Amino acid sequence: MIAHSYCRICPALCGITVTVDDATGRVTSVDGDPDHPLSRGFTCSKGRALAEDHNAPDRLDGSLRRAGERWEPVSSDAAVAEIGDRLSEIVDRHGPRSVGLYVGTRGYEVLQLAGATAWLSGVGSPSLYSTYTIDQPAKDVARALHGSWPAGFQEWASSDVVMFVGNNPVVSATASYIGMPVTNPRRAIRERRRAGLKVIVIDPRRTETAALADIHLQPVPGTDGAVLAGMVHVILAEGLYDSAFTERYTEGLERLRAAVAPFHPEAAAARGGVAVDQLIAAARLFATAGRGCAIGGTGINMAPHPILSEYLLLCLNSLCGRYMRAGDQVANPGVLGGGRSLREGVRGPRQPWGKGPQPRVRGLSNLYDQLPAAALADEILTPGDGQLRALIVSGGNPLVALPDMAKSIEALSSLELLVTLDVRMTQTARLSDFLIAAPMSLERSDVTLASDLRFPKAFAQYAPAVVAPPGDLVEEWEFFWALARRMGTQWDLRGRIGMPVPINVADTFDPRVKPTTEQLWEILCTGSRIPLATLREHPHGLAPELPPVVVRPDERLDDGQRLALADPLMIDELAAVAAERTAVGPAPGQPTGRRRAGTTPPADAQDLPYLLISRRLSRYHNSWGQTLGDYRARHGGNPLRIHPLDQAELGLSDGDLVRVVSARGSVVAPVEQEDALRRGVVSMAHCWGAADGAGDPLVDGANTSMLVDTEASFSHVVGMPRQSAIPVRLRPLGPPAPGTDGNTQPGPAARRPPVAVTEAGA
Incomplete structure (x- = not known):
């Protein structure tokens, strides 16, 4: 039997064809559905692993x-x-x-x-x-402080430029809220680039998305706020912003101009460890290309100053008027939610926190x-x-x-x-x-x-x-x-x-x-x-022809609603970033020496010379797939990726174990070289590890949250801790010994011991 469905592992929702054995009722294979109106036969390795997932011996039947x-x-x-x-x-x-x-x-x-x-x-x-x-909350807090535009950002299909900051949609299947197809994002980007779209990526790693970009800025992790402030400086100094839009719909332009004054291109580029001409080129391209949007992802939301980074992205979009305007037709009017009715205009700043029962800890x-x-x-x-x-x-x-x-x-x-x-x-x-x-x-x-x-x-x-x-x-x-x-x-x-x-x-x-x-x-x-x-009645899904939805003009009199370009909390945080010590160290690909690559170091910063960033893995979705035996055997676990020159400097070879130490804790992981990283930056995925915090790094993988301190460094309001751009040091442990996991210290003991699964259970 062949059935049609869609994969629900990640937000892409690719159409799939499912082959079921009529005699046993078991799923035998999963493939892309060539007749699906959106994915057109595409599905990623996660979708194709659904048969293995359903038939895995460790799945529960009671x-x-x-x-x-x-x-x-x-x-x-x-x-x-x-x-x-x-x-x-x-x-x-x-x-x-x-x-x-x-x-x-x-x-x-x-x-x-x-x-x-x-x-x-x-x-x-x-x-x-x-x-x-x-x-995710930095996005909503920033939007609350800035105000929002109910008609939404200018959409993917009509964009001339798009900027991804700490966002890798080729792997993570994100950016759908600007109408970007995420069923096959690599194909979507290539098709739009052939039609003239310009792509800017800001990421300390040359991600799969960055490999498709026209401009890729590769900053020191955690300096996104400084780099974005530098772009704002360029746009304001050169008069590249949409003066008509900002005059009618924003407030605080001159306060923003004063706040970004310390982030002139040379200073911002030095802080971020990027080339000044690239920073200027990125700002000019984003401001002058036409329609488009700048969006952030997990990379900046888990790093220092997440709300500020998201806020500055909103400022960039507002300065350039990158919102749907009267007469623009919405690509997706909605099918199941009763439709959309949109108009120009601002929903002013608000406070979506502090109402009702509050957390009892850390304010x-x-x-x-x-x-x-x-x-x-x-x-x-x-x-x-x-x-x-x-x-x-x-x-x-x-x-x-x-x-x-x-x-x-x-x-x-x-x-x-x-x-x-x-x-x-x-x-x-x-x-x-x-x-x-x-x-x-x-x-x-x-x-x-x-x-x-x-x-x-x-x-x-x-x-x-x-x-x-x-x-x-x-x-x-x-x-x-x-x-x-x-x-x-x-x-x-x-x-x-x-x-x-x-x-x-x-x-x-x-x-x-x-x-x-x-x-x-x-x-x-x-x-x-x-x-x-x-x-x-439509097993492949339905893409109906619906009456178009067009953004209506703003027919209200001036009601005082404005997008805030200079929220006091954000201006204060921007001043704090300006006062931080400037990062030292080489541009991508240059030798590190013995130095710290980052800013706002802890007291023992000289002993923590590397910055660990998070990443997405195309073969896994958070913790999904890690227990699938055949899948793991084919694709491995959660190694520490490191630049080849840093690997050589430490005397490491691929597969060697290394202890990664932060101010909070440590984990052990095998190393794997990756020249897509800048020097001084290492990378691991999150959501791995054993239930007792120890485990075998070659089997269970290591959990980077062991390196995170929820009380030492966290953001405004909702307490997002620093989960990326974590200062660490690396202690080589050598090749793993046969039959051992390389750990030299136990993980934290659970008060409630893990329980063995018997044959009577799963």
Whole structure:
């Protein structure tokens, strides 16, 4: 049998064809769907690994309950009953806030997130955490301080220039909010470049996207704010900005001009370790090319000064008037959300934090409906009213995703109740009291609601379940519905919190009667421009011809709403950056000597001469795929990438082990040379490592969050710590000895020991 669906591992949502053995009902292969209107036959290695994922021997076919130091099987009904009773008892003793929810990347499937947050809302707890606040909140804080343009940025299809800063969409499948096709981003960039698009990339590594760029600035990690301030300086000094737009829609131009005065091109280039002529060329190209947009990614959001970097990107876009204007036609008017109605104009600066219950630690704040994930461990470990005592993890792996793994181990191990919903035994699950087995993506239906406005054109797809789940598995929304029933709390989709997109709920149901998955899809798609029944008739997805949506003119009188170019918090931070010590060291490709490559060093900076940056791996999506045996055997683990000249200077060969030491902790990793890095910069991916923080670096990989201190260096408001551009030193350990992992010290011990999985379990 051949079935059609789409891959849900990452945001690209590529169309796939799934081959199923009729006799066994097993998925035998997954390939790209050549008839898919967007991906046109493309799918990445992650999508093609779905068959291996579904058939992996470590996937769960039933739920597990901790029994001392072993697991025992438990029915999903019995698990819900016991978990519900224990949660009710914890709420009775300590109040609703003592119960929390953590939603991971896999938990952002629409029904999963809706069901989970509907349950938490019914409990009355504000303790919602997710991966969003690990690497994304700087974007929303910057936008709140700057103000926004509801019609959005100028779109990919009509752009003459685009600038990616710390963003590698060829691998990460991001940038969809400007309409960039992410089903095959490399092809999309090449096609648009042939049509004249200019691409600028700012990244300390020559990424897969940078290899396609017209200009690539390769700065010292963590100096993005200085480099961007230098570009603003050039645009203002040379009068390249859109004076008509800035006069009508912005305020603070002269204060911004004064704030960037210290960042003249020579100073900014020296701070960033880039060539001054390249910096000037990038600024001129961005300002004069025509239409376009500048966007940031994880690279700047996990590095120092993330909000400032995002804010300066918004200033660049506003100075150049890079927003959809009256008469512009929107490429994707929306299919499932009821359509769009857009006009010119500004939504002024606002404060989306500080409302409702707040974090109890470090003076941090919430952001919209979420508490900062960087404070999750502290909320568990800090005694007092509101202490978090029970946590449900839905589709996530916080032990390896959260910053400061040592603290996360201590915190998660100390909970009264930890429940994980997942498809296999993850590092977080090994510390849990219950592991609720969930079906995999091809075993449940889905609709592209969450991505409705992120496709490059009007598109929607309904994906039915392709194969039956192999055992007592429960969809996440079903678990949370049943949990609410057991606890006697409300479960109402209208009471959801934290949804990524607005959902029309024009219908409801009797909360005492369990709905079906298809009933929920019908409810959530109420008001769609294309009925769900029509989508079910198009197995490859549907790209309908819809009436065009054109941005309307700003017909209001001047109401005082302006985009803020000089928010006081950001101007103060820019002054602090100007006062930091200028980075020393060579431009990319030059010898390092014995020096520190970076700014704002800790006290022992001379002993930390390298900067460790994060990266995305095309073969994995966060922690997905790391347990697949054949996949890992073909593709390896999580090595430390290093420039060949730095590798030679340290006397290292590929495969040698090295201890990476920060001011917070250390990890061991094999080294692998990569000439795409600048000298003095090393790189590893995040979300790896064993449940005890030690493990074998050749098997489990090393977790870079062991090097992160959540209390030593963190950003405004939501407490994002420095998770990239981390000062480190490298201590060579030599080739790994056969049968050993190269570690010379144990990882932090878990209070709750990991449990062996028996044949009665997974």
